[in-house]
Amino acid sequence: MASGELLLHSPIRFSDALREELERLGPIKYLLAPNVAHWMFLPDWQAALPNAHVYAVPGLSERQQVRRSGLRIDRELTDVAPDEWSEELQLVLITAPLFSEVAVFHRPSRTLVLTDLVQNLAPEGLGVLPRMAARLLGITAPDGKAPAYLRWLLRLGGRAAQLAAARLIALAPERVIFAHGRWFETGGTTQLRRALGWLLDGSPEARRLMRDLRGKRVVITGASSGIGRATALALAREGASLVLAARRENVLKDVAAECETLGGQAIAVGTDVTDADAVRRLAEQAVQSFGGIDVWINNAGTGVFGAYQDADLALHRKTIEVNLLGTMNGAYAALPVFLRQRRGTLINNISLGGWAPTPFAAAYTASKFGLRGFSASLRQELAAHQDIHVCSVFPAMVDTPGFVHGANVSGRNLDPGPLLYRPEDVAETFVQLIHAPRDEVAVGWPARLGQISYALARLPTERLMSTTFRFLLSRAKVAPRSSGAVLAPIAAGTAVSGGWLGRKKLPPAGQLSKIGLAVGLGGLALMLIARSRSGRPAPRARAHR
Known part of the structure; x- marks a missing residue:
C-alpha cells in the first residue's frame, strides 16, 4: 500500500521465516480471505499478528468450520x-x-488480483x-x-455474475494475477476477456453490460443506500454523469x-423529494452541472408495516408523500427538460406492491397502486413524443437497508423471507432500460406471479396473502415499535445490501430459483424414467429342454 503497510491476500501456511521476510517490506496491516476456500491458514x-485486520468475502464468518477455527473476521x-x-x-x-x-484491483499499477475465477496451470x-484432469477442467495455460x-x-449466477465479469474487464487491467497458474503479465485486459469469454460471449445482456453510458446525464433519488446506491455505482462504472439525491x-x-x-x-445534492421546490432545484443543478x-x-x-390503525397518521401521510408525491415532484421537474431536449427517459421504481396489495402495509400499497396509475397516465400523455x-x-x-429505514408498528420482528433479490439486480434493470426503454418491467418471477394471480384470481390471492401474513406475524419474535427513517433520516443503513442474504446464508x-428449477426438472426426469421402466412388460422366460 502507499502507506508502506502490507495487505496479505490469501496467505499460504504461516512460518516465522516467511513473516520476517514479508515484514522487511513493511508492517502487515491486513489479512484477506478473498473467497470461501482461501482462508485455511488465516x-x-x-494468532501471530493479533492487531492485523482480517477482511473476508461475505458469508465466510457464518460457516461452521470457520467458527470452529476461532478466526475473527x-x-x-x-x-x-x-x-x-478506496484511494488505491x-x-x-x-x-x-x-x-x-472478491476481486481486488490496484489502481496505481493497474493490476487485478483474482483467486479462483481464472486458473491457468502450466501443463509441463x-x-x-493431473495434466489430463486439468485439461478436462479447462484450466491449462x-x-x-x-x-x-x-x-x-x-452460469447459475446468471446476470449478476455476467455483470461482475463485465466490471472486471471494464477495469482494463494491464496485469492479472491469480492463485493458480501463470499470471497474465502483459495484455491483461485482452487475456481476461478471453478467459471470461465463456460467461460473456453470445449473451445479448452481457453485450449491453459491456457498452458504456459515457456522456449520459442521470439523476437518481434515494441514492444514499440500497437500490439507489447500487444504481449509482453501476452507472458510474459505465462512465455516466450522475446527480445523486437523498436527505443524507x-x-x-x-x-x-x-x-x-x-x-x-x-x-x-441533499434533497427531500417531498419538497417540490427542492426537487426543482435538483433539476436545475443537474442542468447547470451537466447541460x-x-x-x-x-x-x-x-x-409503514403494521395494522393501519396502530400507526400514527403522520407515518401514513409521509409514506404517500415520499412514494407517490415525491415521484410526481420528480416527473414535474424532469419532464420540461425532456420536452425541451425532445428526448429523455423517466424511470419510476414501483414494486410488486403496485400489482398486488400487501396486508399490513396499507399506505405503502396505496402509494404504489397510485404510482403505477400515474406512470401509465404519463405514458399516454407523452405517446406523441417518440x-x-x-x-x-x-x-x-x-x-x-429499506427494512431498517421503514417504520414497523407491528410489535413483531420483520423477516423478508428466503426469496430476496440483490439491489444490483434492480440496478442492472435500470441500466438495461436506459439502453432499451420498456413500459413495465418486473424484477423477479414473484413480481410477475403477483401481477398475474391478482388479475386472474383477486379474491383467492387476497385471502392467501392475508392468511400468510397473519400466520407469519403470529410466529415472529416480539420487537420494539419504530418509526425508522420515515419522518427523519437516521444514521443506520448506508450500504447497498441490507445484509439479509448473508445472515441467512442464502x-x-x-x-435460488435456478437451483430449484434444475432440481425440479431433474426430479421430474427421474420420475418419468422410473415410470417408463416400471411400465415395460417383464421379459418372458424361455423354456429350456
Whole structure:
C-alpha cells in the first residue's frame, strides 16, 4: 500500500521465516480471505499478528468450520472498498450459488488480483494424470479459465455474475494475477476477456453490460443506500454523469466519491423529494452541472408495516408523500427538460406492491397502486413524443437497508423471507432500460406471479396473502415499535445490501430459483424414467429342454 503497510491476500501456511521476510517490506496491516476456500491458514497468521485486520468475502464468518477455527473476521467486503483502501483499491464482488469471491484491483499499477475465477496451470509442470484432469477442467495455460464445476455455478449466477465479469474487464487491467497458474503479465485486459469469454460471449445482456453510458446525464433519488446506491455505482462504472439525491447529504458525498473512483462523474445534492421546490432545484443543478438530463430515476421510497390503525397518521401521510408525491415532484421537474431536449427517459421504481396489495402495509400499497396509475397516465400523455419514455419497474423483495429505514408498528420482528433479490439486480434493470426503454418491467418471477394471480384470481390471492401474513406475524419474535427513517433520516443503513442474504446464508433469489428449477426438472426426469421402466412388460422366460 502507499502507506508502506502490507495487505496479505490469501496467505499460504504461516512460518516465522516467511513473516520476517514479508515484514522487511513493511508492517502487515491486513489479512484477506478473498473467497470461501482461501482462508485455511488465516487463523495461524491472526494468532501471530493479533492487531492485523482480517477482511473476508461475505458469508465466510457464518460457516461452521470457520467458527470452529476461532478466526475473527473484522469486516465482510462488498463492491465498495473500505475507506482506508478506496484511494488505491477497487473491489468487485462475484457471487453464484455456493461460491463468492472478491476481486481486488490496484489502481496505481493497474493490476487485478483474482483467486479462483481464472486458473491457468502450466501443463509441463504437471504429471500425466493431473495434466489430463486439468485439461478436462479447462484450466491449462495458455487458455486457462475457471474450472468446469465453477463455470457451471457461475452460469447459475446468471446476470449478476455476467455483470461482475463485465466490471472486471471494464477495469482494463494491464496485469492479472491469480492463485493458480501463470499470471497474465502483459495484455491483461485482452487475456481476461478471453478467459471470461465463456460467461460473456453470445449473451445479448452481457453485450449491453459491456457498452458504456459515457456522456449520459442521470439523476437518481434515494441514492444514499440500497437500490439507489447500487444504481449509482453501476452507472458510474459505465462512465455516466450522475446527480445523486437523498436527505443524507453526508452519505451522498461518500457515494459520489466512490462513483468518481469507478470512472463516472458525480455530484451530491441533499434533497427531500417531498419538497417540490427542492426537487426543482435538483433539476436545475443537474442542468447547470451537466447541460441537461437524459435519465431521471425516481427511486426514493419508504413504508409503514403494521395494522393501519396502530400507526400514527403522520407515518401514513409521509409514506404517500415520499412514494407517490415525491415521484410526481420528480416527473414535474424532469419532464420540461425532456420536452425541451425532445428526448429523455423517466424511470419510476414501483414494486410488486403496485400489482398486488400487501396486508399490513396499507399506505405503502396505496402509494404504489397510485404510482403505477400515474406512470401509465404519463405514458399516454407523452405517446406523441417518440423519444421520451416512461418506464415502470416492479421489483420483488430486495435485500436492502429499506427494512431498517421503514417504520414497523407491528410489535413483531420483520423477516423478508428466503426469496430476496440483490439491489444490483434492480440496478442492472435500470441500466438495461436506459439502453432499451420498456413500459413495465418486473424484477423477479414473484413480481410477475403477483401481477398475474391478482388479475386472474383477486379474491383467492387476497385471502392467501392475508392468511400468510397473519400466520407469519403470529410466529415472529416480539420487537420494539419504530418509526425508522420515515419522518427523519437516521444514521443506520448506508450500504447497498441490507445484509439479509448473508445472515441467512442464502444465495440471491435469482440463483435460488435456478437451483430449484434444475432440481425440479431433474426430479421430474427421474420420475418419468422410473415410470417408463416400471411400465415395460417383464421379459418372458424361455423354456429350456
